Amino acid sequence: MGDTEFDLDAAVKLLERTPASLTALLEGLPDTLITATEGPDTWSPYDVMGHLIHGERTDWFPRARHILAGESRPFDKFDRTAQFTDSKGKSMTELLAEFASLRRDNIAALREMNLTREDLGRKGLHPELGEVTLEQLLATWVVHDLDHVAQIARVMAKAYTTAVGPWTAYLSILQDRTR
Amino acid sequence: MGDTEFDLDAAVKLLERTPASLTALLEGLPDTLITATEGPDTWSPYDVMGHLIHGERTDWFPRARHILAGESRPFDKFDRTAQFTDSKGKSMTELLAEFASLRRDNIAALREMNLTREDLGRKGLHPELGEVTLEQLLATWVVHDLDHVAQIARVMAKAYTTAVGPWTAYLSILQDRTR
Numbered sequence: 001m002g003d004t005e006f007d008l009d010a011a012v013k014l015l016e017r018t019p020a021s022l023t024a025l026l027e028g029l030p031d032t033l034i035t036a037t038e039g040p041d042t043w044s045p046y047d048v049m050g051h052l053i054h055g056e057r058t059d060w061f062p063r064a065r066h067i068l069a070g071e072s073r074p075f076d077k078f079d080r081t082a083q084f085t086d087s088k089g090k091s092m093t094e095l096l097a098e099f100a101s102l103r104r105d106n107i108a109a110l111r112e113m114n115l116t117r118e119d120l121g122r123k124g125l126h127p128e129l130g131e132v133t134l135e136q137l138l139a140t141w142v143v144h145d146l147d148h149v150a151q152i153a154r155v156m157a158k159a160y161t162t163a164v165g166p167w168t169a170y171l172s173i174l175q176d177r178t179r
Numbered sequence: 180m181g182d183t184e185f186d187l188d189a190a191v192k193l194l195e196r197t198p199a200s201l202t203a204l205l206e207g208l209p210d211t212l213i214t215a216t217e218g219p220d221t222w223s224p225y226d227v228m229g230h231l232i233h234g235e236r237t238d239w240f241p242r243a244r245h246i247l248a249g250e251s252r253p254f255d256k257f258d259r260t261a262q263f264t265d266s267k268g269k270s271m272t273e274l275l276a277e278f279a280s281l282r283r284d285n286i287a288a289l290r291e292m293n294l295t296r297e298d299l300g301r302k303g304l305h306p307e308l309g310e311v312t313l314e315q316l317l318a319t320w321v322v323h324d325l326d327h328v329a330q331i332a333r334v335m336a337k338a339y340t341t342a343v344g345p346w347t348a349y350l351s352i353l354q355d356r357t358r
Contacts, residue, residue: 153328157321
């Protein structure tokens with residue numbers, strides 16, 4: 001999908017429905033699945049939800065605004081461990097609701113921007129990657145969502161590694177990367 | 180998760196909500212995403228949905244019934260390419276509805292079996308893997324669902340490989356395996 005073919009409407013649709021995908025995947029499951037990890041220093045579905053919430057608050061949409069405001073300073077750095085303090089005491093149900101609410105507000109605000117093709121080409125400064133366009137930011141937001149949906153599916157699948165017995169040979173997800 | 184800890188209720192919950200996860204991920208997206216693949220001989224989200232439908236009809240639940248009926252012959256082999264003929268002419272919306280309906284019926288029938296711990300230990304003969312238990316079959320059904328949820332997320336993410344620009348370095352899903 002080259003830059004000229006970027007389909008803003010499809011990207012916004014994907015972003016809009018991530019909360020529903022995650023709620024369908026995670027709501028009402030036992031703690032053994034919610035807090036399962038792939039080993040030391042890997043994230044559980046619970047950790048991932050906190051990370052996604054922090055991204056809604058401080059990363060994706062704020063950076064889009066930053067680009068459109070024509071700021072010349074780089075984006076603020078993103079804190080990849082914020083969820084370990086921010087999520088404390090919250091249930092998975094609360095995290096899912098919080099994420100859904102923040103995402104809804106961000107998508108509503110994004111739609112209100114009525115982005116033009118020209119807007120999509122506007123640039124901001126990433127603290128490590130250098131110049132990036134608004135279109136690249138929005139595409140990355142989508143891929144980041146899908147990456148974490150896949151991660152959550154993988155982490156929960158791996159909780160069944162022993163239970164599947166001889167079928168393990170056919171289930172490539174059980175051999176996949178751990179973060 | 181050892182065999183003695185297998186949580187049938189959680190496994191059934193996961194199986195039950197897969198249609199909702201997939202509908203949230205896939206409904207109403209443009210064909211460019213629905214039919215995207217990871218290259219020759221890899222499956223699109225559309226192909227995966229047909230494969231899941233064929234599994235509902237001929238694989239998972241029929242095999243569970245086979246085990247409980249005490250059949251000594253091996254399970255019928257599963258056709259991994261059936262979807263290429265079966266799905267012809269169907270829209271993604273139709274596939275999602277068909278999968279949801281078949282899964283609903285299979286889970287209702289599974290619940291009616293009121294499986295005991297003893298039932299979960301009953302054995303069937305896999306045509307290639309040899310002896311497998313009902314518990315291993317059910318765990319594999321769950322992992323198979325999650326594997327395909329992750330695959331669909333990955334395939335759609337890769338459709339944005341060019342669009343993300345320099346962010347590609349941070350998005351490990353874009354470098355993941357292709358099937």
